[in-house]
Amino acid sequence: MIRLALVAVFAVLLSMIPGVSHARVPGALGTAGNLMREEQPRADGIRHVDTKSIIAGLKALNANTYVYPMAGDDVHWTDLRDEFLPAAAAAGIDVWVLVYSPSQAGCCVSRPFKHDYVAWSREIATLAKSHPNLVGWTVDDYAYDLMTFTPAYVGQMRSAAKAISPALKFVPTVYYGQFTDAFIAGQIPLVDGVVFPFRDEPYRDVSWPWSLSYQVQQLAKRLPGTEVYLMPYAYPLSHAAQKPTVSYVEAVTKKAVEHIRSGELAGVLQYKLPFVSRDQAWTRPSADNLARTGDGRLSFVVQKQTATKAGMSCGATRNTVLTSGAAKRVVSFWHRDARGPEHPAGYHIKQLLLNGKVVWERDVAADAAGTWVKATVDLTAKLSGTTSATLQWRLYERKGVSDYFIDVSVDDIALIGLAMNDPGVENAAVWTPTLARQGGAVYCSAQVYHENYGADLGARIAKLYAAG
Known part of the structure; x- marks a missing residue:
């Protein structure tokens, strides 16, 4: 945390030097998921990852980071290696890999290494060695599977990765209520940071933003020296009464950027913000409009x-x-x-x-x-x-x-x-x-209600990301 604060101070001082203006506060500014495939199969009969559209969408968002999900078949892995990482590097975009936990097997299994997380550690680190813009990886819903991710097993994962690419970060996804004293003592020394999805715990709500600062500040106190990346819900949260609105996601992101500047956060990574116009979530159905008149x-x-x-x-x-x-x-x-x-x-x-x-x-x-x-x-x-x-x-x-x-x-x-x-x-x-x-x-x-949800929200997030 001291290091992040010093970086923020340095950025402010840099902006005061003649000839240097609008120095950007360092931090990961991006989104996770919503991986698109090309609309038509190639000669090999496969609809590959639509690298061109994704990169264009991320650039329009002014994102510097993309969390690439490993879902579906092996094509996601080969396309990451052969096409996406080089294109992202050319666009100045850092990449993280998202791997699904065992508890998500009903919907999502990451391939090709499935639930062998030592293999994931080793292979992602090997890929990062030849692609420096592959800077980190996360396991989604990590703390729901601590029977798998024991300290001993995570130690094996860490050793496998650091032996190949010491700079690669392992940053699992952990909800606020899961940061127990036992978790902090047993797990935090083994990871390089955490992704913190914000949902107004304990109420599982994505319409009330004011508890964010309290939760961020509590984590900053309890996890000194640990990089914390906030993940706002730009996509509906299961069992929540409402879908996130444009104004809600904007408010959470704006506050997150303030906490990046203060050194309490290392970045903000939206959860499934639709940033490509043919994404199904780009527009909202009229049934979502529950107003009597208007929106x-x-x-x-x-x-x-x-x-x-x-x-x-x-x-x-x-x-x-x-x-x-x-x-x-x-x-x-x-x-x-x-x-x-x-x-x-x-x-x-x-x-x-x-x-x-x-x-x-x-x-x-x-x-x-x-x-x-x-x-x-x-x-x-x-x-x-x-x-x-x-x-x-x-x-x-x-x-x-x-x-x-x-x-x-x-x-x-x-x-x-x-x-x-x-x-x-x-x-x-x-x-x-x-x-x-x-x-x-x-x-x-x-x-x-915003019918053009992706376009309207993307324009607001792009403005916040551009300001850094």
């Missing part, structure tokens, strides 16, 4: 299998200006959730607060499931003699639950005698700074 809505969530306590909440608060001379002060909005009268009442409560006091509320079980319902609240008397007001939409836990999933939507706010920006919730940047949660297990977000 945006407020969302209030309690996740599956998540315990809450009475008094927990998450709210979106906005300051409003009262229109001079208005005879009435009225707020209306539409709300919806997937529960109904057949579900237990008295737990999740939808509320509107005026200046911190509840002026409207509705149980999630009160209305028909999946139906937009309009609420109208007359605030004229309560706002008599005032010039401004604070409104808050929130989900409140009247009683705690152990497993009672809910996703409440609010959209199409209309104001009479009051004014505020973006009442239709079309701009996440307007709403996101106003969000606050009490207790953690209830979270909220401005969910704005």
